[in-house]
Amino acid sequence: MNTVAAIAKRRKLYKANIPQLLQGNEACAYGALAVGCMFFAGYPITPSTEIAEILARNLPRVGGHFIQMEDVIASIAAVIGASVAGAKAMTATSGPGFSLMQENLGYAYMAEVPCVVIDVQRGGPSTGLPTKVSQADTMQAKWGTHGDYNPIVLAPSSVKECFDLTVKAFNLSEYYRSPVIILSDEVLGHMREVVKLPDPGELEIKTVKTPVEPPEWYKHFEITPDYLSPMASFGHGYRFHLTGLTHDEYGFPTAKREEIHQKLEKLRLKIARHIDDISDVLVDQMDDAHIMIFAYGSSARAAKQAIDMARKRRFKVGLVQPRTLWPFPDKIVRKQLENVDMVLVPELNQGQIIGEIRRLSDRHIKVVGLNRFDGELITPQQIVDKLKEERP
Amino acid sequence: MEQKSNITHEYLRHHKKFPNVWCPGCGIGIAMGAMIRAIDDLGLARDDVAIVSGIGCTARIPVYLDFNTLHTTHGRPLAFATGVKMANQKLKVIVISGDGDLLAIGGNHFIHAARRNMDITCILVNNYIYGMTGGQYSPTTPFSKIGTTAPYGMVEQAFDPVALGKSAGATFIARGTVYHASQLSRLMAQAISKKGFSLVEVISNCHTQYGRLNREGSAVKMIMWQKEHSVSVTAAEKMTPEQLEGKFVTGVLHDMEKPEYLEEYQKIIDRVSIVTEEQEEEKSVAEAGPGDKD
Numbered sequence: 079m080n081t082v083a084a085i086a087k088r089r090k091l092y093k094a095n096i097p098q099l100l101q102g103n104e105a106c107a108y109g110a111l112a113v114g115c116m117f118f119a120g121y122p123i124t125p126s127t128e129i130a131e132i133l134a135r136n137l138p139r140v141g142g143h144f145i146q147m148e149d150v151i152a153s154i155a156a157v158i159g160a161s162v163a164g165a166k167a168m169t170a171t172s173g174p175g176f177s178l179m180q181e182n183l184g185y186a187y188m189a190e191v192p193c194v195v196i197d198v199q200r201g202g203p204s205t206g207l208p209t210k211v212s213q214a215d216t217m218q219a220k221w222g223t224h225g226d227y228n229p230i231v232l233a234p235s236s237v238k239e240c241f242d243l244t245v246k247a248f249n250l251s252e253y254y255r256s257p258v259i260i261l262s263d264e265v266l267g268h269m270r271e272v273v274k275l276p277d278p279g280e281l282e283i284k285t286v287k288t289p290v291e292p293p294e295w296y297k298h299f300e301i302t303p304d305y306l307s308p309m310a311s312f313g314h315g316y317r318f319h320l321t322g323l324t325h326d327e328y329g330f331p332t333a334k335r336e337e338i339h340q341k342l343e344k345l346r347l348k349i350a351r352h353i354d355d356i357s358d359v360l361v362d363q364m365d366d367a368h369i370m371i372f373a374y375g376s377s378a379r380a381a382k383q384a385i386d387m388a389r390k391r392r393f394k395v396g397l398v399q400p401r402t403l404w405p406f407p408d409k410i411v412r413k414q415l416e417n418v419d420m421v422l423v424p425e426l427n428q429g430q431i432i433g434e435i436r437r438l439s440d441r442h443i444k445v446v447g448l449n450r451f452d453g454e455l456i457t458p459q460q461i462v463d464k465l466k467e468e469r470p
Numbered sequence: 471m472e473q474k475s476n477i478t479h480e481y482l483r484h485h486k487k488f489p490n491v492w493c494p495g496c497g498i499g500i501a502m503g504a505m506i507r508a509i510d511d512l513g514l515a516r517d518d519v520a521i522v523s524g525i526g527c528t529a530r531i532p533v534y535l536d537f538n539t540l541h542t543t544h545g546r547p548l549a550f551a552t553g554v555k556m557a558n559q560k561l562k563v564i565v566i567s568g569d570g571d572l573l574a575i576g577g578n579h580f581i582h583a584a585r586r587n588m589d590i591t592c593i594l595v596n597n598y599i600y601g602m603t604g605g606q607y608s609p610t611t612p613f614s615k616i617g618t619t620a621p622y623g624m625v626e627q628a629f630d631p632v633a634l635g636k637s638a639g640a641t642f643i644a645r646g647t648v649y650h651a652s653q654l655s656r657l658m659a660q661a662i663s664k665k666g667f668s669l670v671e672v673i674s675n676c677h678t679q680y681g682r683l684n685r686e687g688s689a690v691k692m693i694m695w696q697k698e699h700s701v702s703v704t705a706a707e708k709m710t711p712e713q714l715e716g717k718f719v720t721g722v723l724h725d726m727e728k729p730e731y732l733e734e735y736q737k738i739i740d741r742v743s744i745v746t747e748e749q750e751e752e753k754s755v756a757e758a759g760p761g762d763k764d
Contacts, residue, residue, distance in 0.1 A: 083746060086746040086747075087744045087746055091744075117556060139742050139743060139744045145552065148579060149578060151546060152582070153549075155542065155552075155579075157553060158542075159522075159542075159554040160553035160557035162540060162554060163554045163558035181543055182543055185543050313561050314517070317517065317536055319533055322541070
């Protein structure tokens with residue numbers, strides 16, 4: 079669906095190349111439309127609902143489909159079903175809904191079905207704080223489903239990044255045949271910023287590799303040198319089987335030890351072997367820095383301003399901002415840790431990603447968390463104060 | 471009959487590792503055969519059929535069949551099927567699963583799929599028990615019957631899938647048994663042909679779990695029970711409620727017309743679809759026709 083006519087239609091869905099005031103949720107929706115999302119199934123939940131509303135209005139305008147399902151579990155199920163039948167598909171939710179999606183996210187991972195899930199995070203646990211910000215789903219995104227699991231998780235920090243990372247999420251999802259999760263949050267979702275969105279025709283769009291061999295030779299989960307298998311869709315002559323049971327290269331359930339091992343290794347390696355291509359980390363003012371601020375999502379915004387403030391007070395501080403949270407960009411972070419003796423990790427939770435920094439840090443590096451979980455953002459001043467406290 | 475049996479073989483995946491998972495004498499194989507014959511009788515191309523299932527004994531059917539097959543998570547086949555159908559409307563989407571999968575964990579999806587009236591066929595194989603996990607009671611286990619989790623008898627009331635489907639809005643409902651295999655096949659063909667949400671309840675036997683726990687005997691005895699306790703819809707019309715006590719009615723039980731979801735959605739697409747400049751040009755050229763002959 080990247081024909082000239084399809085792009086000409088998408089061009090009419092939003093204004094490209096002119097400055098405009100947009101919410102993060104709007105930017106996510108437009109990003110999805112721009113990259114060719116043709117199916118959205120969702121269930122209303124604050125603070126993600128605007129994404130569903132915008133797609134309900136716009137998907138039929140380009141010949142796509144929107145459906146509001148009976149619950150959140152059904153939403154992700156329908157998204158996976160649509161993807162199996164050949165549509166680029168997405169859903170959006172928030173913490174409680176994201177918890178409900180975990181089983182089927184595991185299914186999408188196991189059956190290698192591309193799909194995108196936007197989690198506009200709110201305070202938890204449980205019903206928590208529906209209208210307030212949090213980054214407390216960081217670990218749920220990584221470990222939410224049962225079994226070994228290597229999802230791709232992206233973390234935007236601005237309205238523009240909401241658009242860009244939604245486009246990227248679809249591209250990664252298609253290319254790696256894997257679910258991709260976007261961890262937005264309540265502030266990003268509802269905050270308005272002036273942005274200039276690119277034209278749909280200018281975007282780099284990746285689609286899943288399709289089989290070139292005749293159906294009788296086709297293996298839906300073929301082990302290839304790069305661990306990425308071509309993917310056929312239902313209704314095009316390749317009559318394959320999909321299951322959440324551990325399966326062989328054809329997709330048929332297996333109990334053979336070597337086939338079980340091979341499948342699970344394939345799932346791990348298809349992400350691990352491509353981690354350099356997947357990883358997207360912004361590094362700022364780290365050349366002379368002794369202190370690293372490791373921040374993602376909304377907290378990275380505060381960190382950026384805090385660094386300018388702290389540098390005026392002669393703190394040699396820089397920012398490392400992972401836009402891909404998972405798989406964790408070990409190599410890049412390890413390199414940035416080489417020249418620092420302190421890392422500050424501001425997070426809107428009780429300390430989640432900080433564990434990864436501790437894992438990668440030598441003993442001489444002091445790793446300090448700055449945690450806020452009262453439904454408000456961390457302010458730049460709080461970060462500067464914390465630096466002063468730790469480095470008087 | 472013999473020729474018909476061979477037809478089922480043609481639709482099996484021969485490179486799949488047989489034997490199958492079902493106990494000898496299980497009714498699920500008969501239900502599967504009936505579905506294959508229905509698809510064959512309708513002359514549907516294999517590429518145009520998607521079979522979707524959940525978890526359980528019945529839900530293992532798709533893996534053996536040479537169609538587009540999707541074995542999903544527990545209770546969710548109707549939700550997956552909704553996405554499949556919307557993304558590729560050329561596909562005939564058939565959900566086949568058990569009573570536990572579709573009515574307990576998947577009960578919400580069941581009633582909403584019926585309400586929505588999307589063109590999906592749902593085949594519910596009802597054996598009154600959770601077979602795969604070892605005989606626990608299901609939402610259709612009759613009152614006072616035994617399950618491993620109802621060792622002193624069932625104290626809950628059972629769902630009637632037909633009544634549930636009807637009140638939720640299904641536009642076509644039929645009930646058959648694995649004893650009446652050729653009738654079952656015809657009912658399934660009618661359901662698949664129906665534009666809208668169609669439901670076929672298949673009364674089946676689980677002699678390994680339900681039959682053993684409730685002392686209902688062998689597979690043959692349980693299938694004969696179906697013969698003895700079923701009443702065709704035409705015969706039932708002439709019977710009193712007292713006479714129908716303890717029996718179940720088979721045949722087409724409900725058939726009505728309602729706007730189908732995807733046809734209605736298509737009307738919206740046709741109404742709001744963006745028309746690009748190129749399309750407008752093409753349209754105006756087409757409307758102008760081949761030109762005047764003067």
